[in-house]
Amino acid sequence: MKKVHIIGLGLLGGSFALGLRKSKPEISITGFDIDTQNQKDALTLGIIDKVQEKADADTDLVILATPANTLAKILIQTLDEVGPETLVVDFGSTKEALCKAVANHPKRAQFLAGHPIAGTEYSGPKAAFDSLLDRKVFIICEMEKTDIHLKAKAYDALEALNMKIRFMDPEEHDRQLAFVSHLSHISSFMLGKTVLDKMEDDRNIFDMAGSGFASTVRLAKSSPAMWAPIVLENKGNVLEALGKYIDCLQGFKQKIESEDFDGLYREMQEINQIRDVLDLGGKS
Amino acid sequence: MKKVHIIGLGLLGGSFALGLRKSKPEISITGFDIDTQNQKDALTLGIIDKVQEKADADTDLVILATPANTLAKILIQTLDEVGPETLVVDFGSTKEALCKAVANHPKRAQFLAGHPIAGTEYSGPKAAFDSLLDRKVFIICEMEKTDIHLKAKAYDALEALNMKIRFMDPEEHDRQLAFVSHLSHISSFMLGKTVLDKMEDDRNIFDMAGSGFASTVRLAKSSPAMWAPIVLENKGNVLEALGKYIDCLQGFKQKIESEDFDGLYREMQEINQIRDVLDLGGKS
Numbered sequence: 001m002k003k004v005h006i007i008g009l010g011l012l013g014g015s016f017a018l019g020l021r022k023s024k025p026e027i028s029i030t031g032f033d034i035d036t037q038n039q040k041d042a043l044t045l046g047i048i049d050k051v052q053e054k055a056d057a058d059t060d061l062v063i064l065a066t067p068a069n070t071l072a073k074i075l076i077q078t079l080d081e082v083g084p085e086t087l088v089v090d091f092g093s094t095k096e097a098l099c100k101a102v103a104n105h106p107k108r109a110q111f112l113a114g115h116p117i118a119g120t121e122y123s124g125p126k127a128a129f130d131s132l133l134d135r136k137v138f139i140i141c142e143m144e145k146t147d148i149h150l151k152a153k154a155y156d157a158l159e160a161l162n163m164k165i166r167f168m169d170p171e172e173h174d175r176q177l178a179f180v181s182h183l184s185h186i187s188s189f190m191l192g193k194t195v196l197d198k199m200e201d202d203r204n205i206f207d208m209a210g211s212g213f214a215s216t217v218r219l220a221k222s223s224p225a226m227w228a229p230i231v232l233e234n235k236g237n238v239l240e241a242l243g244k245y246i247d248c249l250q251g252f253k254q255k256i257e258s259e260d261f262d263g264l265y266r267e268m269q270e271i272n273q274i275r276d277v278l279d280l281g282g283k284s
Numbered sequence: 285m286k287k288v289h290i291i292g293l294g295l296l297g298g299s300f301a302l303g304l305r306k307s308k309p310e311i312s313i314t315g316f317d318i319d320t321q322n323q324k325d326a327l328t329l330g331i332i333d334k335v336q337e338k339a340d341a342d343t344d345l346v347i348l349a350t351p352a353n354t355l356a357k358i359l360i361q362t363l364d365e366v367g368p369e370t371l372v373v374d375f376g377s378t379k380e381a382l383c384k385a386v387a388n389h390p391k392r393a394q395f396l397a398g399h400p401i402a403g404t405e406y407s408g409p410k411a412a413f414d415s416l417l418d419r420k421v422f423i424i425c426e427m428e429k430t431d432i433h434l435k436a437k438a439y440d441a442l443e444a445l446n447m448k449i450r451f452m453d454p455e456e457h458d459r460q461l462a463f464v465s466h467l468s469h470i471s472s473f474m475l476g477k478t479v480l481d482k483m484e485d486d487r488n489i490f491d492m493a494g495s496g497f498a499s500t501v502r503l504a505k506s507s508p509a510m511w512a513p514i515v516l517e518n519k520g521n522v523l524e525a526l527g528k529y530i531d532c533l534q535g536f537k538q539k540i541e542s543e544d545f546d547g548l549y550r551e552m553q554e555i556n557q558i559r560d561v562l563d564l565g566g567k568s
Contacts, residue, residue, distance in 0.1 A: 069545075117494045139492070166491070173492075179482050180493040184475060184500040190532040191471050192558040193551070194525065197532075198463045199561070206561050207450070208421070208457075209464040210401045214562060215499050216468040221559045224552035231540055231548065241478065242537050246530060248474040248481075253526050256515055264515065267477070268508035274476040275505045277483070277490050278498060 001156050005055035006031040006063045007074060009042040010226075011119060012091050013065030014128025016161070017047045022130045023160040030055070033125075034066075041125040057083040060153050064090040069229035072101040079107040087150040089114050093177065093226075094233040095141045095170035109147040112154050113170065115139040115177075116163065123223035138163040141170040178237035183245055185219045185227055186238070192220030285440050289339035290315040290347045291358060293326040294510075295403060296375050297349030298412025300445070301331045306414045307444040314339070317409075318350075325409040341367040344437050348374040353513035356385035363391040371434040373398050377461065377510075378517040379425045379454035393431040396438050397454065399423040399461075400447065407507035422447040425454040462521035467529055469503045469511055470522070476504030 004020065006013045009031050017029050031048035033039050039051045055062045055078070062082060064074055071092045078088050079102070089112045092098055099113050118136040120127060138158050143151070158165060168176075195217070199205050231238045255263045288304065290297045293315050301313050315332035317323050323335045339346045339362070346366060348358055355376045362372050363386070373396045376382055383397050402420040404411060422442050427435070442449060452460075479501070483489050515522045539547045 117492060119494065119496065121496075136494075137492070176486060176489050176492045179479050179486075180489060180497045183478065184497045186533070186536060187471050187475050188500055189552055189555050190529060190536055191468060192555040193532045194467065194529045195463050196555060196558060196561070197528065198525075202460060202463075205460050205464060208401060208423070208460045209562070210403065210420075212403065212405075212503050213464045213468045215502050216472055217558060217562070218499050219496050220555050221562075222552075222556075224549045224556065227552055228545055228549040232543055232545060235540060235543070239537065239540060241482075242533065242540070244481065245474060245478045246533050246537070248477045249470070249526065249530050249533070252470060252474055253523065253530070256519060256523055256526070259516055259519070261512055261516060265508045265512040268473055268506075268511055271473050271476045271480060271504050272506075272508065274480060274501060277480070278493070278501070278505075 001027060001060045001153055003027070003056060003059045004029045004061045004063065004157070005052075005059045006048065006065060007033075007078070008063075008065035008091075009033040009038045009047060009125050010065060011123050011127045011132070012116065013063060014042060014045070014047045014125040015118075015130065015132035016063060016065065016091070016116075017042075018045075018128055018130035019133050019161045020157055021046070030059075038125050045125055045128070047125055047128060055082060055086060059083070059086050061157060062086060062088045064088065064092070067226055067229045068092050068094050068233045071098050075102055075111065076105060079105055079110060082107070082110065084110075085150070086110060087112060087146075087153045089154050091116055093181070093230045095139075095173045097233055099142055099170040108145055110150055112143070112146045112151060113141040114154070115141075115173065117181075121218050121221040123226060133161045133163055135162045135164065137166055139166050139168055139173055141168055141173055143167050174234050175237050178234055178241040182230060182234060182238050183241040185222055186231065186242060187245065188217055188219035189222075189227075192217045285311060285344045285437055287311070287340060287343045288313045288345045288347065288441070289336075289343045290332065290349060291317075291362070292347075292349035292375075293317040293322045293331060293409050294349060295407050295411045295416070296400065297347060298326060298329070298331045298409040299402075299414065299416035300347060300349065300375070300400075301326075302412055302414035303417050303445045304441055305330070314343075322409050329409055329412070331409055331412060339366055339370060343367070343370050345441060346370060346372045348372065348376070351510055351513045352376050352378050352517045355382050359386055359395065360389060363389055363394060366391070366394065368394075369434070370394060371396060371430075371437045373438050375400055377465070377514045379423075379457045381517055383426055383454040392429055394434060396427070396430045396435060397425040398438070399425075399457065401465075405502050405505040407510060417445045417447055419446050419448065421450055423450050423452055423457055425452055425457055427451050458518050459521050462518055462525040466514060466518060466522050467525040469506060470515065470526060471529065472501055472503035473506075473511075476501045
């Protein structure tokens with residue numbers, strides 16, 4: 001693999017480039033971002049060697065790391081244009097709609113639907129760092145639809161980054177991510193909103209916040225440009241998860257209202273089993 | 285200060301003892317816990333020198349670090365028994381009811397109502413560590429009701445631990461903590477519940493969880509023995525905070541339902557100001 005092109009030079013695209021460079025410094029990396037400041041930053045930070053809108057005809061790998069609602073259009077356009085030896089991989093957080101959008105494209109076999117389970121609450125090229133993807137999970141959807149020969153290019157890059165590959169179908173991916181990722185972000189944003197609203201009559205409220213609050217509200221610092229698209233692209237599943245979350249909160253509220261000490265205690269005790277599940281699960 | 289007695293040898297009581305010992309190794313520390321295993325662990329871990337139920341007559345400082353719903357009874361009983369040179373300090377997470385319960389006690393001036401803003405999701409003496417309270421905020425309520433001479437004993441200990449003292453009235457304390465601490469714990473517990481419930485039809489759902497989920501759900505590992513009492517002791521404020529949180533979630537859900545991209549984007553963008561507030565606030 002000699003040439004990589006990255007569209008979207010933010011946290012994920014930038015970290016992918018930096019991680020890849022570290023392990024394979026011989027690869028030439030071009031890239032593009034609709035934000036010209038991001039283009040400049042990506043050059044300055046050594047994320048890319050050159051800004052260019054389109055991939056070269058002999059590019060091995062094109063990475064699409066733009067917001068979820070822009071991916072379908074960019075993916076179709078990129079597939080239309082790339083040469084026969086190029087593999088296009090997306091890093092989107094939702095997979096069902098994208099896989100459907102490209103299902104009948106004549107070059108479908110040149111596309112690999114991916115999702116690296118990694119991120120921070122920060123965004124943009126300046127937030128990128130070379131170890132973000134190190135040993136993280138990379139989900140691949142509909143792997144059988146991608147050309148076996150081209151797929152090897154993605155595997156080479158993922159291996160260089162020490163990523164762990166998991167296969168899922170797009171529907172299952174979106175359903176699971178709604179619960180273990182998208183809902184976390186909403187719960188955190190709304191916690192932030194509740195306390196910010198309260199600050200209007202209590203200016204010093206944040207002085208009393210401890211590390212528990214900081215940890216729970218951390219994701220409320222996340223980028224709206226990334227998250228508004230995700231919750232709408234995955235609308236059905238997100239609404240299901242959010243509805244169940246609100247039901248849980250209502251149930252807990254009723255237990256407080258009726259001063260049901262035993263019920264509250266038992267419920268929290270049952271939820272404590274999350275200790276074991278989290279310790280076993282992929283804490284990437 | 286020569287003698288300290290600690291009732292409740294868990295995370296907070298234990299960490300207080302370990303921190304104090306580090307800076308003032310000459311102090312003798314006795315202690316008691318209703319759980320005999322905690323007594324043994326506290327001895328083994330060097331948290332206390334000796335298990336005894338009551339403070340000696342010449343004890344300088346008695347620390348009460350038991351669950352919120354047990355404090356009023358233990359506080360009154362302790363005040364009844366202690367000698368005239370002993371100061372009793374509680375570490376409870378709720379202050380209004382406790383201050384009321386002890387308002388007319390003949391030895392009210394020997395009590396200092398305190399709350400160290402520190403903790404982790406773990407509990408018990410084995411979770412204690414000497415730096416837990418280091419440079420954290422210690423809230424004191426109704427400071428004017430405590431004898432000025434006895435108060436100096438608490439200040440000595442807090443200074444030894446590098447704690448930063450803040451003064452608040454009990455009502456304000458409970459109102460603020462409902463938003464920046466108690467609500468975080470509930471949001472986290474209910475996030476855990478929602479995903480655990482989902483696990484019943486999706487066994488591998490936690491495999492897809494990233495660092496964002498882990499951070500948001502961390503507090504769901506907290507002790508029910510500590511948290512069931514807190515939410516009930518602070519019922520009114522917790523219900524207000526929880527009600528407002530549910531309202532925020534309902535509003536966000538409606539924006540998703542109506543595919544209001546701009547509304548979602550704007551709302552998240554406004555909440556992003558939490559970045560600045562958190563960076564300025566006491567991130568203890």
